[in-house]
Amino acid sequence: MNRFSLHHTALEPQQLIAALRRPDCGGYVTFEGTVRNHNEGRAVRRLEYEAFAPLAVREGERILADACARFGLERAHCAHRVGALDIGAIAVWVGVGAVHRGEAFEACRYIIDHVKHSVPIWKKEYYEDGDSGWVNCEHCAEAPEPQRPAVAHRGQGLI
């Protein structure tokens, strides 16, 4: 069974790995992503995660199904926190079980890379200096531009 789950309370790796174990698996690889006290040169005090829950679960389970097909895994689970997290807390946990170790290592890396890339979860950092910011979003503002003529296609104005 593959599962992508969102959690409002602390993740418990012991319980998560226990639920993954099966007699036909010979290798398990797990990954814990934890809250770091600095990012891009700034001291971080705490984090908040926000998710678009139905789409996050759907996209997360697509990634797990992909990984299982690609690496021939028996089991895979990814658990992600939402809400407020302190430094050191586990933000994301990935666990995979496979017959042999090689595919387990590769699959775990594949899952965490893809989860970070496409699952609709957002992270707000609160800094020691009192400032805060949404990771990956703060440089995405529309550049202030002088008035320009609208580009027209099929009679429509564009943004």
Place this chain on the structure above:
Amino acid sequence: MSAAELYGLVLAGGRSKRMQRDKAALSYAGKPQLARALELITPLVSRAFVSVRPDQLHDPQRTGYALIADLRPDLGPLAGIEAAQAAYPDRAWLVLACDLPFLQPATLRQLIARRDVNRLATAYRSQFDGQPEPLCAIYEPASREPLRRWIDQDQRCPRAWLAAADTLLLDLPEPRALDNVNTAEEYLAASAALGPDTAAPAVPRQLNIRYFALLREQAGRGAEALRTEARTPQELYAQLQRERGLKLAPQFLRVAVNDEFGDWQQPLRDGDTVAFLPPVAGG
């Protein structure tokens, strides 16, 4: 001379500086353009590869494909061609940029059909300046040594090499086929031109909007119901930028309709729930 077997190379190692986001991931009608380029080229060649920088080997947008990493940095597209020719020196390479949203299979088929294996390369002539188009062209195995000498002379421009070399130049069957898209504004124009026709009359519809993260803070709310004449997510976002003060540029966002990823140009229906998703940062 007998024809060398033809392999395909889609270039996806650019830095997308003017677009400010990864060009390979830009999508048209819901499909990332890297995936579209591979779908175009794969049926026409024996094997298809994606050219990447070494730091992109684990990039999720690219890991699903057969990859060839550049051997040298800062060479531009020549780095990708050089690495492919080094990996398979006896193959000819159909080299394709990943950002050609208007390219159709017929243009590639004609290039292959008219390929001259006795010359170093076969390419199209640019509609704009008559110069060779280097990123939709076939490079024969015999081009490897002259290209390497060109690079060793500190040259970086594949167009200039093709112009000086023994290249067969063809006229484009379709004038816009090789127009590329380098800026956010060009992307939105191309996306509208390639999306479904939305020239239907505007009828007000009731939509539910959901806001997340930075957009939720800018809108000052997590959700709302809105009666609007917007026909597509693109029109809706333009309206919300004006009326709700949303400040993120659309090329950084993804669209979701009814809890599934959607497209900027898909027609909206009464009762749809629409969300605009800022760049994600899970993990």
